[in-house]
Amino acid sequence: MYFCTDFKDTVICSKMQRKTLVRILSVLLFIVSFSALAQEHGMELKEVAPGKEGSKTKKEEIKEFINHHLLDSHSFNFFGSTDEETGETHHYGFPLPVIIWDEGLHTFMSSEFGHGDEIVESNGKYYALHHEKIYRTDAQGTLNYDAEHGDHPTNVRPLDFSITKSVVMMLLTGLLLIWLFRSLAKSYAKNGSIPRGIGRFFEPIVLYIRDDIAIANIGENKYKKYMPFLLTVFFFIWFLNMFGLTPLGVNVTGNIAVTTALAIIVFLITTFTGTKDYWKHIFDPLGDGMPWAGKILIYIILVPIEILGLFIKPFALLIRLYANMTAGHVVLMSLIGLIFIFKSWIGGPLSFGLSFAISLIELLVALLQAYIFTMLAALYFGFASETHAEHEAHEGEIQHL
């Protein structure tokens, strides 16, 4: 595919392209089928062993399974399978390190929790896992509940700095981004600014972000300062969204803590690169043209709204990404759960057809959410970095039109 620079061997080219296409499609098909398999096994394991937590209806089991998937996890679990004869379940995956600060540092592997039902003793303190959260307990592992908190235990929760599933995925994505774009930069230097290989795919995207997001919203003069952040955040969110659709079973951008961190970074950049005119616009939006006596009445309402707006903007950013990705995962997994609700020949094809269609939409949403996050971040940076003179110039332009 990448050797098709010469027009003479078009025939060979098209053949090779077809071959590559077939290869990509077969890999995709494998992933899709594997994904369905993984989900099924996960479901099966709960169906076979209902005695542990009392009998539940199928709907409740599916709901629990989806909720479990949406949470971050202390171990990387690919799939589980149940031995039909012995009734034993095997989980395939690997444990991750647990690091907690509870009047001293405690570190151990999450495999010590077993399948989440064992108590771990570390430096004289006992810890138990409940819904993927770590609680301090006693040697018997009692968790206290009260009416006010419902299903959440009232036990002390130590500070948890563990390398969880989401953290692993973020580190991997970060490393992937560094490796990918560093090697691309090197290949540009070597080939005299001509994109090669995968660079042909990424160059238009990078140019689009520069021309249609950064320059369009921030302006010719100042966009360069923000480009590294915009590119990083776009590819970071996009890659993580795409990883969420693979059978790895991760849900990183659907985790409100992750999106909050991203939004806080946007907020900090907006705040610290804000020009004098940006702050003047917030605290004195009417400018010098009005006497102060008249301003007071309006400003009692206007200034608090402007200040609230400072925080609402990044808040909307974080809620949008989180809610979109969570909603997508819930819909997909509910559709897969149809198989277990119908339990007849109709369930399989129906579930496959619907989840296939939703998967295609999710591919689009993964890109769209990354685009919108970057776009709105650029818009906020544009507001912050605009000076009075440029603002006037813009208004002049509008009037001219």
Add this chain to the structure above:
Amino acid sequence: MTIPTIVGAGLAVIGAGIGIGMIGGKAMEAIARQPEAYGKIQTAMLIAAALIEGIGFAAIFAG
């Protein structure tokens, strides 16, 4: 979850749906009138739709 909160969230989502529908429709009209402004119209449409969508999601989480 009580019934009033669910109904309220539903109403808010209906509002957001109508809003996004109107944005999409108007953007279509605008593109039909000025096909050369396609890129700008699409960007403005996506921003407006994203802002309304945010309100819809906020309503769902409140409800």
